[in-house]
Amino acid sequence: MAQTLSSCFLRKVSDVLTQLSHGQSLIVNSRRRNGLIIYKQFHAEFAGPGAAVGNLFDRDCKGVLAVGDLSLVYPKAHDERQKAYLIRRQWIRLTQQITDNALPFQRAQMILNQFENYFGAELVSRLPSEAFALMVGVLPQTIEIVRYCPDHPSIKGRN
Incomplete structure (x- = not known):
């Protein structure tokens, strides 16, 4: 070991x-x-x-x-x-599977879900939006909208 x-x-x-x-x-x-x-x-x-x-x-x-x-x-x-x-x-392939999704809000939601499922929501809430954004190719603002505005029109229309 x-x-x-x-x-x-x-x-x-x-x-x-x-x-x-x-x-x-x-x-x-x-x-x-x-x-x-x-x-x-x-x-x-x-x-x-x-x-x-x-x-x-x-x-x-x-x-x-x-x-x-x-x-x-x-x-x-x-x-x-x-x-x-x-x-x-x-680990890189897992992230690649998320980035293969063409919709930025879905990529943002998927990366947050992955981290919350593994590390817990409390720890994930302390991580900067920029880190998640750079992992899945979205703007930090997209991560913020998914995190803090679940009723945002861009999110409501997703499947």
């Missing part, structure tokens, strides 16, 4: 960003409900439990946002790293 980063140096978001931008290979702890939103130049990606972060994937990251009580672990073996890469791809 991977060694958990128990020292507090990786608890700071800036330290996580430094580790990722320097190509450090890490894995989001699969034993916790946690994850990392990784901001790229024009979009954001979510790496959930079990997903690889860092290495070549994230050298271009511009920022990170911890979701839940973030815990990152160092992979100990090649097969553990390979499994984590596959899990990262699965």
Whole structure:
């Protein structure tokens, strides 16, 4: 099993960003409900439990946002790293399925639903709308309308 980063140096978001931008290979702890939103130049990606972060994937990251009580672990073996890469791809595919929907309000609702089902509404309410918007290709205002104006005309007409 991977060694958990128990020292507090990786608890700071800036330290996580430094580790990722320097190509450090890490894995989001699969034993916790946690994850990392990784901001790229024009979009954001979510790496959930079990997903690889860092290495070549994230050298271009511009920022990170911890979701839940973030815990990152160092992979100990090649097969553990390979499994984590596959899990990262699965998280990306899940987001891709949401972005395949042509309707922005539906994409916004779907990403919020996914996160609320996994992390709970209270935690999701504390995450910035911009993070969700960058993950599914909508404006932050679209996320805000879905979050706070459920009776908005653009939402009422959706299926």
